[in-house]
Amino acid sequence: MTDTANAPVAPKVRRTYSEWMNSKSAIVVTALALVLGLAVGAIIITTTTPAVIDAWRGMFHSWGAPGHALKVNFDNVGTAYRSMFNGSIIDPSGFWHSLTTGKGWTNTLTPVSETLTYAIPLVIASIGVGIAFQTGIFNIGANGQAVLGGILGVAVGSMLHMPTVIHLPLTLLAGIVGGMLCGAVPGLLKAYTGAHEVIVTIMFNYVMYALLAFALFSTALQQPGQQNDVSRTMDTSAQLSPLFGANSGLRVNYGIFVSIAVVIFAWWFLDRSSLGFDFRVTGANPSAARASGVNAKVVVVLVFLVSGGLAGLAGIVQAASTTPQLSGNFLIGSAGIGFTAITVALLGRNRPMGIVWASLLFAALGVGGRAMQGTTGIPLDLATVIQSAIVLFVATPVLVKEIFRLRNTQTNALQLATKGWSS
Amino acid sequence: MTVTDVDGAHEVITSVQSGRTRVIAVIMIVLGLFTLLTFGLGASSHAHSAMSFAPVNSTNAPWSLGNLTVLTRWTNMVLGLIVLGVGIEVFVRQPRRGVMARFGGVSILFMFALLFWAVRTDGPSQVSTFNLTALLIGSSAATMVLVFGSLSGVMCERAGVVNIAIEGQFIGGAFAGSVVASVTNNYFSFYYAALVGAVVGGLIGLLLAFLALRYLSDQIIVGVVIVTMLGSLSSYLNLQVLTPFPNFNLGNLAPPLPIPLLHKIPILGPVFFNQSGFFYLMIALVALVSFALFKTKYGLHVRAVGEHPQAAATVGINVVRVRYINVVLGGAIAGVGGVAFMASQGQFQVGYTSGLGYIALAAMIFGRWRPSGAVVASIIFGVSVYLSYTLQQFNVPVSLYILQMFPYLITIAVVAGLIGRVRPPAADGIPYRHD
Numbered sequence: 001m002t003d004t005a006n007a008p009v010a011p012k013v014r015r016t017y018s019e020w021m022n023s024k025s026a027i028v029v030t031a032l033a034l035v036l037g038l039a040v041g042a043i044i045i046t047t048t049t050p051a052v053i054d055a056w057r058g059m060f061h062s063w064g065a066p067g068h069a070l071k072v073n074f075d076n077v078g079t080a081y082r083s084m085f086n087g088s089i090i091d092p093s094g095f096w097h098s099l100t101t102g103k104g105w106t107n108t109l110t111p112v113s114e115t116l117t118y119a120i121p122l123v124i125a126s127i128g129v130g131i132a133f134q135t136g137i138f139n140i141g142a143n144g145q146a147v148l149g150g151i152l153g154v155a156v157g158s159m160l161h162m163p164t165v166i167h168l169p170l171t172l173l174a175g176i177v178g179g180m181l182c183g184a185v186p187g188l189l190k191a192y193t194g195a196h197e198v199i200v201t202i203m204f205n206y207v208m209y210a211l212l213a214f215a216l217f218s219t220a221l222q223q224p225g226q227q228n229d230v231s232r233t234m235d236t237s238a239q240l241s242p243l244f245g246a247n248s249g250l251r252v253n254y255g256i257f258v259s260i261a262v263v264i265f266a267w268w269f270l271d272r273s274s275l276g277f278d279f280r281v282t283g284a285n286p287s288a289a290r291a292s293g294v295n296a297k298v299v300v301v302l303v304f305l306v307s308g309g310l311a312g313l314a315g316i317v318q319a320a321s322t323t324p325q326l327s328g329n330f331l332i333g334s335a336g337i338g339f340t341a342i343t344v345a346l347l348g349r350n351r352p353m354g355i356v357w358a359s360l361l362f363a364a365l366g367v368g369g370r371a372m373q374g375t376t377g378i379p380l381d382l383a384t385v386i387q388s389a390i391v392l393f394v395a396t397p398v399l400v401k402e403i404f405r406l407r408n409t410q411t412n413a414l415q416l417a418t419k420g421w422s423s
Numbered sequence: 424m425t426v427t428d429v430d431g432a433h434e435v436i437t438s439v440q441s442g443r444t445r446v447i448a449v450i451m452i453v454l455g456l457f458t459l460l461t462f463g464l465g466a467s468s469h470a471h472s473a474m475s476f477a478p479v480n481s482t483n484a485p486w487s488l489g490n491l492t493v494l495t496r497w498t499n500m501v502l503g504l505i506v507l508g509v510g511i512e513v514f515v516r517q518p519r520r521g522v523m524a525r526f527g528g529v530s531i532l533f534m535f536a537l538l539f540w541a542v543r544t545d546g547p548s549q550v551s552t553f554n555l556t557a558l559l560i561g562s563s564a565a566t567m568v569l570v571f572g573s574l575s576g577v578m579c580e581r582a583g584v585v586n587i588a589i590e591g592q593f594i595g596g597a598f599a600g601s602v603v604a605s606v607t608n609n610y611f612s613f614y615y616a617a618l619v620g621a622v623v624g625g626l627i628g629l630l631l632a633f634l635a636l637r638y639l640s641d642q643i644i645v646g647v648v649i650v651t652m653l654g655s656l657s658s659y660l661n662l663q664v665l666t667p668f669p670n671f672n673l674g675n676l677a678p679p680l681p682i683p684l685l686h687k688i689p690i691l692g693p694v695f696f697n698q699s700g701f702f703y704l705m706i707a708l709v710a711l712v713s714f715a716l717f718k719t720k721y722g723l724h725v726r727a728v729g730e731h732p733q734a735a736a737t738v739g740i741n742v743v744r745v746r747y748i749n750v751v752l753g754g755a756i757a758g759v760g761g762v763a764f765m766a767s768q769g770q771f772q773v774g775y776t777s778g779l780g781y782i783a784l785a786a787m788i789f790g791r792w793r794p795s796g797a798v799v800a801s802i803i804f805g806v807s808v809y810l811s812y813t814l815q816q817f818n819v820p821v822s823l824y825i826l827q828m829f830p831y832l833i834t835i836a837v838v839a840g841l842i843g844r845v846r847p848p849a850a851d852g853i854p855y856r857h858d
Binding site for chain 2: 044048049050138140189193195196198199200202203204205206207210211213214217333339342343346378379381382384385388389391392395396398399
């Protein structure tokens with residue numbers, strides 16, 4: 001770096017470059033974090049794929065070997081990322097085929113449809129987590145809350161029989177109630193005993209997995225005549241059916257309107273409602289909030305009700321829009337949208353629109369990971385690794401700027417109230 | 424607890440203590456009544472229960488204790504009455520000391536009553552038993568891992584850094600440990616595994632420290648994301664490396680290293696003196712960390728940094744360096760804990776630490792940020808983890824999935840019941856900026 005104190009006019013190119021980069025700091029940092037995250041993924045692919053390792057192992061065998069190894073390396077990483085892109089956004093050759101012949105549009109649009117399908121519940125859960133983050137509350141239990149929402153929602157959706165107009169809203173409401181129930185306990189414990197919500201919500205995730213297994217083997221919820229951990233199937237009147245009809249082959253569904261409604265609700269709630277204002281003040285400055293008459297205990301409980309309710313809604317939307325029943329692996333492992341929601345909320349900086357973009361990105365990574373696993377055999381968990389790497393980079397914008405030699409100015413870093421166990 | 428000179432503060436502390444004593448007394452009374460009514464009167468009058476003491480997998484035990492067979496109803500009623508009596512005694516007298524010791528004793532009696540009730544059989548001919556030695560050995564495995572984890576937490580949090588990533592360090596240690604132990608696969612393989620596990624855990628700690636100390640990121644966020652990352656990375660590597668090359672994941676168990684003579688003591692011998700090296704290492708580490716934190720100059724520095732970093736910096740302590748050292752050492756301890764878990768469970772599996780890292784954090788809180796307290800707490804959690812998986816094989820009218828919830832529910836209850844009353848290091852979790 002040049003010594004700016006002695007050189008009043010810095011090199012012009014560098015300055016404009018920096019200025020441009022800094023003008024949209026948050027977006028730039030996020031984009032660069034994406035690049036770094038993909039780089040981390042490339043390193044992991046390189047070091048764990050047998051074909052690549054074999055090629056590098058033979059690099060001293062002949063003069064051309066190092067070049068060959070490099071080519072194998074790039075081919076493997078390239079194929080992986082290309083199949084990720086093709087499987088989650090668009091396959092260029094298929095698109096060209098559809099454009100020229102007018103056929104195969106279903107195949108061409110499937111990746112986008114899949115990404116949207118994945119993003120629909122993710123947006124809802126992430127907004128729930130984001131609202132809690134904005135209040136200075138770490139809701140790590142969104143997955144457990146989504147599981148309980150799914151259980152109650154599927155119970156209502158499969159055991160009651162009504163016309164769609166009543167049944168679908170009632171099913172979604174049951175999901176919200178489930179999430180609220182599961183969220184209320186950590187909220188009450190935090191407000192009235194001071195138990196730190198991180199440990200309590202994480203423990204509740206495990207409790208909810210056990211409850212799911214219990215429910216799936218119970219006579220009430222288990223599919224009659226089944227021995228496996230599979231629930232009853234929801235009535236079609238309780239499902240979120242595909243937008244373009246069940247025979248269209250595209251899974252994108254009416255849940256998209258639920259997501260949009262949640263985004264609008266979140267915007268209104270945070271920016272326009274007085275309760276949302278109380279939430280944000282509490283997150284920004286707890287003592288100021290107390291001084292202005294906000295009841296901190298009530299706010300904590302309410303935050304958990306809102307956040308848990310949205311997570312529960314995400315759970316039932318997930319169930320009602322894809323597989324209209326629950327199974328033992330519901331929201332487990334890389335399908336655990338409640339965990340992805342935490343990273344999405346951080347990436348979207350807890351703002352509704354930011355969360356929408358972040359959800360679409362992480363949904364594309366998730367769906368792309370599935371496609372990558374199908375094409376190249378590289379496990380889709382790599383997508384989750386890349387997602388967490390991206391979030392680690394976004395959480396440390398200064399590090400990203402140092403890596404790319406950007407001038408270090410004020411960034412919209414993740415501003416969360418950092419605190420210990422006791423507060 | 425600091426005792427202040429101000430009378431008002433003193434009174435507050437006393438009243439809080441008395442309230443807490445009352446709560447514990449009520450819990451004990453409830454446990455006593457439950458034991459009396461359900462485990463005692465709930466068992467039929469001619470049901471028998473038996474307890475055996477033979478060490479597991481031992482054909483040539485140098486000693487033998489016969490089975491202890493008792494009448495379920497009367498034994499449990501006596502146990503219930505004792506629990507009830509202790510509870511009433513604490514409620515009425517409100518003793519200043521020994522409440523937690525009484526509570527520990529009551530928990531043990533309650534556990535025995537539960538087990539007697541679980542293994543009861545009505546007929547006189549076939550008497551099913553529970554093996555006390557097996558119970559203690561089984562619990563010691565979970566306890567050991569929790570002790571490693573909570574020691575890691577103590578190391579980090581005493582220096583003022585919240586280490587939520589313990590679970591991730593367990594996963595990393597278990598994975599690396601399994602690969603190293605399988606690749607070397609000889610007498611010393613678990614020594615190598617422990618070493619590599621410590622390095623992996625230390626590196627994860629270094630990542631946490633780097634992001635939290637240099638870039639002042641939120642420690643809880645970074646910790647949670649690191650756990651997510653390690654979870655998915657282990658799942659990725661499991662499919663990409665361990666599945667095609669099963670030789671990397673043989674699942675050897677660490678061999679027991681019996682201590683001459685001592686391991687022949689009934690019950691205590693197999694539990695304490697016939698364990699793998701990790702168990703002895705754990706005991707040594709508890710002593711070492713206690714000594715280092717509370718009896719050395721280094722420990723004084725660490726605690727100063729955790730309580731009041733600005734003051735520590737004023738007297739010339741390098742706050743950031745102390746925190747780096749402690750977080751890396753803490754990570755290494757948790758990494759060894761992951762190897763210890765793998766060495767007692769076998770083959771690495773995705774997600775098989777199932778939240779033990781977070782339970783270890785709760786144990787650390789329950790143990791009031793002290794190694795000795797963490798050990799006591801880990802024993803409680805360890806026994807409950809083991810029981811939740813063992814009770815299934817007995818005559819318990821509760822779904823095994825409900826039983827599986829118990830360790831987590833107990834953790835929640837403990838955290839909720841205690842956290843307001845214990846005091847974490849004052850600067851715990853708060854980023855330090857050197858100005």
